[in-house]
Amino acid sequence: MSGSKIDIVPVSGKGGLKAFIELAYRLNADDPNWVPPLRADMVELLTPGKNPFHEHARMQLFLARRDGRDVGRISAHIDELALTQPEKQGMGPGTGNWGLLEAEDEAVAHALIAAAEDWLRAEGMTRVLAPISLSVWEEPGLLTHGHDHPPMFMMGHDNAAYQAWVESAGYEVAKKLYTYDLEVHEGFPPIVNRIVKSGERNENITVRTVDLKHFDRDAAIFIDILNEAWSNNWGFVPFTEAEKAYAAKKLKPIIIEGANMIAEVDGEPVAFMMSLPDMNEKLITMRGRLFPFNWARLLWWLRKPRGANFRVPLMGVVRKYQNSRLASQLAFMMIEYIRRYAVAEHGVKRAEVGWVLEDNQGMVAIAEAIQAKMNREYRIYGKPL
Known part of the structure; x- marks a missing residue:
């Protein structure tokens, strides 16, 4: 079968979108660490x-077909805001992306990547950064370390074979992204x-929780x-x-007031930290479906x-204090x-x-200071077109 002809088909219509989304569930069905996204969220994303x-x-979007079966998928996309960013920060003029890669084997992966590259060239792009699915604010990078445990909420998980x-x-590595695991129930050094x-003795500093009423x-x-x-920062694209x-x-339905902070200096908001419960612990059992009963369990x-x-x-933290x-x-x-809130109110033992x-030296230093350990690595790759 691996020697059969591979056809790459542009996705169109609701049926094509459904096939594109459903393929991921079939190809990852045997991976115990893959967390099925909610199908409704995938439709909304795309x-x-x-x-x-x-x-x-x-x-x-593209689907790969062989012998009448869907055997792979990929998205090719161009973010107009990314094109306006300085090239030294990773994006910039002529930079397109692909993402959402799923493939049965290497031949399928190569055919899909080639199709995405052809589309980007036809749209005037001269280089590609990938995988980015779909924006740098969603699921950037290919998982290259940490396949032995499920990702936390809003992080991706890929077949270990995809790296090769x-x-x-x-493709060559353009940037590595890390996540850090830490035990929180016993406190920090x-x-x-x-x-x-x-900081608590500094009268100019106020740290408050978010207010869901506002x-x-x-x-x-x-x-x-x-x-x-x-x-x-490298890869930055502004929010509209x-x-x-x-x-x-x-975010509002999943924000917990005591676990999200805003820091003020002399009454001016200058820093924030967002913390979310790991919904993947529940989503992994739902197989991508909220109905008929999973929505109530999740709420x-x-x-x-x-x-x-x-x-x-x-x-x-705003730039003047960085x-x-x-x-x-x-x-x-x-x-x-x-940490104090999460341990006291929710019995949390582990965080990420x-x-x-x-190369974010400040954040790497903070992670090391709280004795966090790198538990996953993602790579964003680059290639001239």
Whole structure:
């Protein structure tokens, strides 16, 4: 069968989209560490008019077929906002992306990648960064270390064979992203506690929890700080106003007040830290479907996710305080307050921080200071077209 002709077919219509989405469930069915995404979320992700990413992006989905069967898939896409970023920060003019790769074997993977590259060339692109599925704010990178355990919420999981297949298609590593695992129930080292206590004595610093009654306001603070704080980071693409509103709507049902912090200096919001319960612990049993009963189970669990692990997916400090002692002090204060709350109220024993760029020295130093251990590595690859 592996020698049979492979046909690459552009996806169109609801039937094609359904086939594109469903293929991942079949190809990953035997992987105990793959977490099936909710099908409704995948439809929303890939549908213009539902996901504001498509307001500034072009996309084409492809299916690979062999002997009448779907055997692989890939997305090719161009983010117009990414094209406006400085090339030294990873994106920039002429940079397209592919993502959502699934393939039965190396021949299928190579045929899909070639089809994505051809589409990007036809659209005027001169280089590719991949995999990015679909935006850098969603699931960037290919999992290359950490296949032996499920990812936490909003992180990807890939067949371990994909690394060799991608690299044999001529791709070289552009950037590595890390996640860090840490035990939280016993607290952090004494030096971290001293830094936190020092911050508590500083009358100019206030660290507060988010307020769900005013969540639109606090979500806007999160994203405004993120846009400003990350603007010089590799791979950065700014959130639009529509994406701010969309993110707030998606996040509100899973935000727990005591586990999300905003730090202020002299009354000005200057830093934030987001922490989310690991919904993947529940999603892995749902096989991608909320109905007829899983939605009620998930909502009930979110009311009090006792014993759940937590993930810190995002934090930011405004640029004027970056590379200062205050920046690390605010980070330690927020993560310690989140730790105290999560342990006391939810019985949390383990948490995860990330993703973190490999050369983000400040965040790597914070992870080391709290004795976190790198548990997963993702790679974003580059190739000229």
